[in-house]
Amino acid sequence: MGATDDTRGGMEPPALRRGEWERPAATRAEVAARRIAAMVADAEPGERLGTKEELRATCGVSVGTFNETLRLLQSRGLVTVRPGPGGGLFAAEQSAMRRLGNSVLALDAKxxxxxxxxxxxxxxxxxxxxxxxxxxxxxxxxxxxxxxxxxxxxxxxxxxxxxxxxxxxxxxxxxxxxxxxxxxxxxxxxxxxxxxxxxxxxxxxxxxxxxxxxxxxxxxxxxxxxxxxxxxxx
Incomplete structure (x- = not known):
């Protein structure tokens, strides 16, 4: 793209807020984890979110990146993984305090x-x-x-x-x-x-x-x- 693409139609690109240009960019795995965290926040405890492949495709990341995403989600107690037919990722059973934390993550994603x-x-x-x-x-x-x-x-x-x-x-x-x-x-x-x-x-x-x-x-x-x-x- 040329340098003039951002100013098509005489419009300048929106100025970034201070917090946006100071905040380090999140990794693709972290962005994907936030997206799934938002799904968890809207799901019932134990509800099936989808297979690994379905969720990987939804997030639009590679297999390696999704494995890192899954590790982040599990370390935060957000999902459980069940193998076999009917398996996949499920919203974890959580306390009221943990559900509050998930809601914060969901807000960040939305x-x-x-x-x-x-x-x-x-x-x-x-x-x-x-x-x-x-x-x-x-x-x-x-x-x-x-x-x-x-x-x-x-x-x-x-x-x-x-x-x-x-x-x-x-x-x-x-x-x-x-x-x-x-x-x-x-x-x-x-x-x-x-x-x-x-x-x-x-x-x-x-x-x-x-x-x-x-x-x-x-x-x-x-x-x-x-x-x-x-x-x-x-």
Whole structure:
């Protein structure tokens, strides 16, 4: 296409909002996962969504990309897979809190500007200092060791410049941090909002890893001021 295609008929292309040009582009697997998440939000628990091939064709992605999509959906507790005749992907049985999280994902898929998802991310990030405060009070050496194990996976994903693997490892690290809190409501609410996380841009992966590593270091040192400062800049 020529450079003038965007201005056919004398019309200029619409200006992007600040949040749109700053937000890293989601991978095709993540976009497909959001599309199926929207289907899950509209389905009854246990309802059949379709076969893998039917859903792959609906999303318009390759087999490899759909396998990554399926992995994301399963890690978030959105779908179950049943083999054999009559099998395929089914909407998972979910708690009320998990259904709330699915609704957030569905809104992100349906609203082009992603406004609702941005609001959900704000709420999720506002909970991090509470989780860190609990980790400072209740975290054991075993908890710190478990966080460091997740950091190893995060570092490897950053080294490979793999934003999807990084997002997956980031999800596990955040889940492990939340597990330290004795507050069941806080853990549940945070877990519900975790699926709205998006893969970071490749150039930001090392920076994100360094931030997480510094937070774990602060937790191990019981450095409350440092840990909370890092938590607030998540």
């Amino acid at each position: 609203e082009p500007d992603g406004t609702r998802a941005d609001e959900a991310r704000r709420i999720r990030d506002a909970l991090v200092p509470l989780l860190v405060e609990d980790a400072l009070w209740h975290g054991s050496p075993a908890d710190v060791a478990a966080l460091r194990q997740e950091l190893t996976e995060l570092a490897e994903a950053a080294r490979r410049a793999d934003p999807v693997a990084f997002a997956d490892a980031d999800h596990r690290l955040r889940t492990r941090l939340a597990a330290v809190s004795p507050n069941a409501l806080l853990r549940s609410l945070y877990a519900t909002l975790l699926p709205v996380a998006e893969p970071d841009a490749v150039e930001h992966l090392q920076e994100r890893y360094d931030h997480h590593a510094a937070l774990v270091d602060a937790l191990e040192a019981r450095d409350r001021d440092r840990a909370l400062a890092l938590a607030r800049s998540t």
